[in-house]
Amino acid sequence: MENIKIAILGHGNVGGGTCEILSQNMQLISERIDKKILVSYILVSDTKKTRKWPTLGAKLTDNFEEILNSDVQIVVEVLGGIEPASSYMEDALKTGKHVVTANKAALAANYPILTKAAKDSGVSLLFEASVGGGIPALSAILGNLRGNRFSEVSGILNGTTNYILTKMGSEALAYDDVLKSAQELGFAEADPTADVEGIDAANKLSILMALCFDKYVHPDDIPRKGISHITLDDIKSAKSQGKKIKLLGTARLKDAIHLSQNAENAKLADKASEIEYFVEPVSIDDSHPLFNVDNEYNGILIRGNAVEDVMMYGKGAGPLPTGSAVVGDILKIAENL
Numbered sequence: 370m371e372n373i374k375i376a377i378l379g380h381g382n383v384g385g386g387t388c389e390i391l392s393q394n395m396q397l398i399s400e401r402i403d404k405k406i407l408v409s410y411i412l413v414s415d416t417k418k419t420r421k422w423p424t425l426g427a428k429l430t431d432n433f434e435e436i437l438n439s440d441v442q443i444v445v446e447v448l449g450g451i452e453p454a455s456s457y458m459e460d461a462l463k464t465g466k467h468v469v470t471a472n473k474a475a476l477a478a479n480y481p482i483l484t485k486a487a488k489d490s491g492v493s494l495l496f497e498a499s500v501g502g503g504i505p506a507l508s509a510i511l512g513n514l515r516g517n518r519f520s521e522v523s524g525i526l527n528g529t530t531n532y533i534l535t536k537m538g539s540e541a542l543a544y545d546d547v548l549k550s551a552q553e554l555g556f557a558e559a560d561p562t563a564d565v566e567g568i569d570a571a572n573k574l575s576i577l578m579a580l581c582f583d584k585y586v587h588p589d590d591i592p593r594k595g596i597s598h599i600t601l602d603d604i605k606s607a608k609s610q611g612k613k614i615k616l617l618g619t620a621r622l623k624d625a626i627h628l629s630q631n632a633e634n635a636k637l638a639d640k641a642s643e644i645e646y647f648v649e650p651v652s653i654d655d656s657h658p659l660f661n662v663d664n665e666y667n668g669i670l671i672r673g674n675a676v677e678d679v680m681m682y683g684k685g686a687g688p689l690p691t692g693s694a695v696v697g698d699i700l701k702i703a704e705n706l
């Protein structure tokens with residue numbers, strides 16, 4: 370059976386979860402793709418640290434050049450942060466290695482550069498895990514939804530903040546305590562400011578907009594409000610009115626009425642080329658499709674002129690749900706090699 374050699378940059382929550390899935394399901398995976406995934410290298414910052422996740426016989430290294438100069442065919446970037454992650458991905462792509470990433474901060478900041486590097490080298494850059502954790506939303510947008518003209522993409526795009534808001538509402542727990550628990554469960558970013566200030570959701574919205582509207586907006590240019598100012602009293606007050614506060618990321622055609630197959634609406638959509646986009650906490654009631662998306666779950670709503678409304682739901686954070694999307698991307702590439 371042919372070996373596909375890969376390197377994983379990072380062995381934290383997502384790198385570890387990816388290794389755990391490859392370890393648990395290796396036989397099944399090999400049977401499905403008729404190839405064996407061999408993890409040749411794992412890049413970490415501290416090679417001496419005791420590892421809680423399987424390392425699959427890989428060489429642990431803190432030297433990216435060693436990986437770049439090796440014969441690995443796929444580089445999986447799950448380090449986090451914009452740099453050096455973006456440069457590592459660009460270098461890997463330019464040397465003809467396929468790249469899989471879960472790093473929405475790096476991808477959203479450098480989307481044009483990275484997608485161009487992949488195109489120029491004729492290799493794949495896949496990033497399913499960067500939006501919605503384990504939900505295969507990007508594959509759906511780039512797959513069977515691709516023939517649609519989209520009028521709106523909106524959703525609960527951050528698991529940590531949804532977990533915090535849910536627990537504050539259901540168990541009246543203090544903000545700081547729930548944030549700590551989200552960090553322990555591996556949902557939060559290395560610096561959780563990115564979660565609670567809406568930066569992570571803006572990164573994801575930037576990626577969704579690039580795919581749904583073919584329009585790249587740098588995440589710093591997406592107006593955003595986070596949840597750090599929301600108090601238990603705000604949540605209780607919303608609850609007393611039958612509402613929940615959710616952090617939503619939304620991009621939609623300005624003034625677009627829901628686009629259906631209706632010819633008049635389709636004409637409107639053609640005219641409504643301007644897109645409005647923002648990340649903000651919103652009070653929603655139980656008539657809203659995202660009302661019951663709680664804890665670390667994410668929900669992504671998409672409106673297309675042919676399909677109408679599609680809602681995708683699943684775990685938006687955590688080592689295994691995110692690892693599930695990363696492994697899926699690795700296998701997509703491996704199968705085609």
Ligand code: NDP
Nearest residue numbers: 379380381382383413414415447448449471472686687691
């Ligand atoms: P962690 O902080 O848990 O892990 C980061 C890993 O990268 C660690 O193994 C660390 O090494 C290594 N690392 C970091 N910087 C360097 C560097 N400069 N050189 C070498 N190694 C480095 O992060 P997560 O796994 O939680 O997140 C990884 C990425 O996945 C991020 O981009 C995040 O946004 C994204 N993501 C995370 C999700 C989640 O649920 N956690 C979900 C979806 C995406 P060491 O172990 O030695 O410290």
Ligand code: HSE
Nearest residue numbers: 527528529557558686
């Ligand atoms: N910190 C992110 C979240 C990880 O909580 O949604 C998943 O992208």
